[in-house]
Amino acid sequence: MPRPARLPGDDRQCPRCKSHFRAEEIRRNQFVCAACDHHFPIGARERLDNMADGGVWTEIGGELRATDPLRFVDLQPYPDRLRSAEAKGNTEAIVCAELALDGQRCVAAVMDFGFLGGSMGSVVGERFAKAADHAVARGIPLISITSSGGARMQEGVLALMQMAKTIVSLDELHDAGLPFIVVLTHPTTGGVWASFASLGDVTYAEPGALIAFSGPRVIEQTTREKLPEDFGLSERQLVHGHVDAVVDRRQLAARLGRLLAILEQPPREAPQSLATQLAQNGTERAASMARALPQLSRRLRDRVMGEQSQTRRPGDRW
Ligand SMILES: [Zn+2]
Structure with missing residues (x-):
């Protein structure tokens, strides 16, 4: 493919x-x-527009900008790379926002591969953590649409620390009893797949997306073995249980809306006895039968046991 x-x-x-x-x-x-x-591929802002179905979305943490604490230079200085990426329209590789999806409030953290390969640096981690904090403060679910080549190498260990930071922020979301839904899109790899992207309570993936820690080329070069044609693709991840469903992008907003509606339902009360449930359903006759059942079965058992004991002879086995 x-x-x-x-x-x-x-x-x-x-x-x-x-x-x-x-x-x-x-x-x-x-x-x-x-x-x-x-x-x-699709940009984060287009995705947010699709999710909000033309409605407004309010950005969270949009003011944060990357700095260059390591003064990193490869073929060009890191600040120059940031500036040319910003010229394409985004200020970072993630855009977070609160919005109404199918009428339900939620926070969305959407990655953009067009900004330095969707790499996760300090700002991506901090914006994600802010989005999770916002979801906790508002008591609403968090949805993340991921697309990333992994941690941003120009920020070194500071980028790797974002893996721990995003995971801790999800712990707080989990403690607040709020759901985290992930949509994995092409490609979701490296430090993002190895941190928050693989921690969804429900995990969807787009068709044909590469979802793996390392891409097939890197693995083939390292192991010198040929990998299957569909290695790491979402359809294969579905078969192996890493994702719950592969969802066409055009059905994604509706699918997420249905999921939010299900998750929003208040928790069920403590389980009631069969008799009470039947009585509430208006089947009084069935309820009285259910009430009588334990007694009936006891009487039945006594009778059967009684008959057996009458016919039982020494040496017979039960
Ligand atoms: Zn085509």
């Missing part, structure tokens, strides 16, 4: 079926190929 690819210009060609689409056509179809259902 070909991997999704971002294509330049107004005309996009589907890498799987080679159909051509105008940018507007593909945007209207939520960046999914109308001919073969191939899922193109």
